[in-house]
Amino acid sequence: MPREYQFSYELRHLVYFREVARTLHFRKAAEALAVAQPALSRQIAQLELALGAALFTRSRRKVELTAAGRALAERVEPILRGLAAVPGELRALAEGETGRVQVSFTGLAMATVLPGILREFHRAYPRIRLELNESPTSTQLAALAAGEIACGFFHPDTTTPGLKTRELLREKNGVLLPADHALAASPSLRLRDLAAVPWVLFPRTHNPGFYDRVLAAFSRAGVTPRIAEEVWPRANAVGLVRAGLGATFMCPSEARPLPEGVTFRPLEGPAPESRLVIGWRMAEMNPEPALASFLAVAAPEG
Amino acid sequence: MPREYQFSYELRHLVYFREVARTLHFRKAAEALAVAQPALSRQIAQLELALGAALFTRSRRKVELTAAGRALAERVEPILRGLAAVPGELRALAEGETGRVQVSFTGLAMATVLPGILREFHRAYPRIRLELNESPTSTQLAALAAGEIACGFFHPDTTTPGLKTRELLREKNGVLLPADHALAASPSLRLRDLAAVPWVLFPRTHNPGFYDRVLAAFSRAGVTPRIAEEVWPRANAVGLVRAGLGATFMCPSEARPLPEGVTFRPLEGPAPESRLVIGWRMAEMNPEPALASFLAVAAPEG
DNA sequence: CTTCGGTGATGCCTCGTGAGTATCAATTTT
DNA sequence: AAAATTGATACTCACGAGGCATCACCGAAG
Numbered sequence: 001m002p003r004e005y006q007f008s009y010e011l012r013h014l015v016y017f018r019e020v021a022r023t024l025h026f027r028k029a030a031e032a033l034a035v036a037q038p039a040l041s042r043q044i045a046q047l048e049l050a051l052g053a054a055l056f057t058r059s060r061r062k063v064e065l066t067a068a069g070r071a072l073a074e075r076v077e078p079i080l081r082g083l084a085a086v087p088g089e090l091r092a093l094a095e096g097e098t099g100r101v102q103v104s105f106t107g108l109a110m111a112t113v114l115p116g117i118l119r120e121f122h123r124a125y126p127r128i129r130l131e132l133n134e135s136p137t138s139t140q141l142a143a144l145a146a147g148e149i150a151c152g153f154f155h156p157d158t159t160t161p162g163l164k165t166r167e168l169l170r171e172k173n174g175v176l177l178p179a180d181h182a183l184a185a186s187p188s189l190r191l192r193d194l195a196a197v198p199w200v201l202f203p204r205t206h207n208p209g210f211y212d213r214v215l216a217a218f219s220r221a222g223v224t225p226r227i228a229e230e231v232w233p234r235a236n237a238v239g240l241v242r243a244g245l246g247a248t249f250m251c252p253s254e255a256r257p258l259p260e261g262v263t264f265r266p267l268e269g270p271a272p273e274s275r276l277v278i279g280w281r282m283a284e285m286n287p288e289p290a291l292a293s294f295l296a297v298a299a300p301e302g
Numbered sequence: 303m304p305r306e307y308q309f310s311y312e313l314r315h316l317v318y319f320r321e322v323a324r325t326l327h328f329r330k331a332a333e334a335l336a337v338a339q340p341a342l343s344r345q346i347a348q349l350e351l352a353l354g355a356a357l358f359t360r361s362r363r364k365v366e367l368t369a370a371g372r373a374l375a376e377r378v379e380p381i382l383r384g385l386a387a388v389p390g391e392l393r394a395l396a397e398g399e400t401g402r403v404q405v406s407f408t409g410l411a412m413a414t415v416l417p418g419i420l421r422e423f424h425r426a427y428p429r430i431r432l433e434l435n436e437s438p439t440s441t442q443l444a445a446l447a448a449g450e451i452a453c454g455f456f457h458p459d460t461t462t463p464g465l466k467t468r469e470l471l472r473e474k475n476g477v478l479l480p481a482d483h484a485l486a487a488s489p490s491l492r493l494r495d496l497a498a499v500p501w502v503l504f505p506r507t508h509n510p511g512f513y514d515r516v517l518a519a520f521s522r523a524g525v526t527p528r529i530a531e532e533v534w535p536r537a538n539a540v541g542l543v544r545a546g547l548g549a550t551f552m553c554p555s556e557a558r559p560l561p562e563g564v565t566f567r568p569l570e571g572p573a574p575e576s577r578l579v580i581g582w583r584m585a586e587m588n589p590e591p592a593l594a595s596f597l598a599v600a601a602p603e604g
Numbered sequence: 605c606t607t608c609g610g611t612g613a614t615g616c617c618t619c620g621t622g623a624g625t626a627t628c629a630a631t632t633t634t
Numbered sequence: 635a636a637a638a639t640t641g642a643t644a645c646t647c648a649c650g651a652g653g654c655a656t657c658a659c660c661g662a663a664g
Contacts, residue, residue: 007314010313011313026613027612052392053393061660068393082381087352090355094369288369328640341622343643361630608661614656618651620652626646628641628642628643629641630642632638632640634637
């Protein structure tokens with residue numbers, strides 16, 4: 001069934017009415033609106049007919065608002081002001097000067113590239129609000145596919161279908177040990193030296209590909225690792241290592257500056273490699289222009 | 303200088319846009335709006351031109367909102383809903399079914415006729431809000447002249463130019479005495495019996511005419527009264543009398559029910575007479591219809 | 605009392621533009 | 635490959651907003 005066009009008046013009527021209500025004078029209002037007085041009179045009459053209530057009393061010498069007119073004037077004013085602001089707001093939004101961008105990130109991102117990006121971005125686009133959210137790679141990939149976030153800083157496993165990515169960091173992992181650990185004396189370590197060490201890792205579901213590659217590296221080195229804890233978010237792993245519960249893998253960049261009570265040692269030979277990328281939906285039909293602004297800072301010439 | 307007509311689009315555009323944003327389908331939206339599809343396409347294109355931002359992406363097979371379109375949809379929805387409600391509200395207001403009425407009253411009115419009027423009025427017009435305010439006669443007359451109140455219950459002095467009034471009460475005053483006062487023994491009193499009694503009156507400025515008529519009545523009885531206190535609002539006078547500070551004039555109606563600790567005695571012979579009227583501006587050009595509703599209850603067939 | 609100036613409403617005409625019909629172009633479905 | 639679906643375009647028509655001239659009414663000034 002047809003949804004009837006529900007307004008028998010137009011914005012024009014409201015603008016005309018506002019001017020007459022301001023001036024209480026048809027001729028002056030008509031002049032201010034750059035129309036002839038008869039046209040104005042007729043539009044007001046139409047509006048009164050459409051609303052079913054008289055808005056003015058016209059005794060030839062004086063125009064006054066009726067009760068209904070006063071009420072309408074109060075309602076119309078904020079509506080017209082609001083609508084007048086719309087085009088500018090939309091244009092700013094379309095040009096990526098304003099808006100919001102949902103960004104997810106992993107602990108590694110926050111420990112390395114993200115702070116600098118955020119500082120630069122807020123300087124360049126102070127009117128865009130970021131909604132930042134730490135979450136693991138697997139969650140980010142699902143959120144990107146579902147359109148819940150605009151972009152994410154994560155650790156790509158294999159390929160990322162439908163996503164465009166740009167690599168921000170690629171480093172061979174080292175090992176983070178308690179400072180008083182026996183192995184902390186060696187300047188560098190190999191995986192097979194670490195057979196007896198309990199490990200603090202992240203839950204496998206958070207990035208199964210990387211997790212499995214870590215286990216495969218152990219396997220190639222002839223070692224079966226003992227997993228002591230699986231912890232998230234990432235920052236907590238450092239606390240557990242400091243507490244002596246085990247060791248964990250870490251990128252050199254992430255270990256700078258080195259927290260108290262722990263020691264970082266590079267790995268010789270084969271070792272897991274961490275990649276940090278920024279990813280966003282490729283070929284999105286209606287990208288938030290604000291996202292383009294963010295990518296211009298976070299993934300330039302991408 | 304002419305104030306340019308500031309909108310290059312109309313409500314029609316917004317209604318059309320809302321429907322397309324809902325359905326994301328030009329043909330279905332056109333059908334719902336009871337217009338042909340090409341007309342709808344052109345209106346949307348005009349709106350996009352006017353706003354300076356694309357609102358939809360039309361790849362032949364799928365229509366989607368752009369970022370600007372999403373933002374506009376959020377803004378437009380409440381505006382259209384608000385405007386759709388306006389005609390009904392204005393009609394109700396014009397028909398006196400809704401609105402507000404500023405009413406002032408004196409203590410005598412509240413002690414006699416007003417509670418019944420309010421009860422009946424709220425039953426008949428539950429959607430009209432009254433703004434009630436106790437104030438003395440002189441203040442009410444000024445407020446009526448200034449248009450600050452719609453009507454008042456007051457005590458007319460002489461004539462009330464420009465006002466229409468209707469008498470609600472006219473009574474010869476009696477005297478309110480402390481219950482333990484010597485004169486309380488007599489069933490009725492004359493003014494000259496009361497020569498020694500200190501009086502609790504109201505400030506003369508609040509109703510000079512009545513005040514002077516009281517003094518004139520004393521003078522005719524050969525008595526020069528002693529004014530102990532001038533107090534307002536009226537209800538406080540009863541407390542002062544009970545406290546033994548003096549006597550006061552009071553209408554019989556006002557003395558029912560009689561408060562604790564005081565005694566009411568009628569006056570024989572000449573005595574001040576109180577009149578209570580309801581008054582409102584005569585020949586007002588734009589009366590609040592809600593006032594007419596109130597008068598229909600408070601001053602019927604007036 | 606008459607005249608004049610100012611005001612909003614009315615009649616008539618013109619022209620812009622919104623809407624309908626037919627059709628096209630592009631893409632998906634069969 | 636053909637058919638169906640969908641939004642845009644071309645063309646025409648008709649409604650109505652706006653302009654001009656004028657009226658009707660009222661107050662002020664003489």
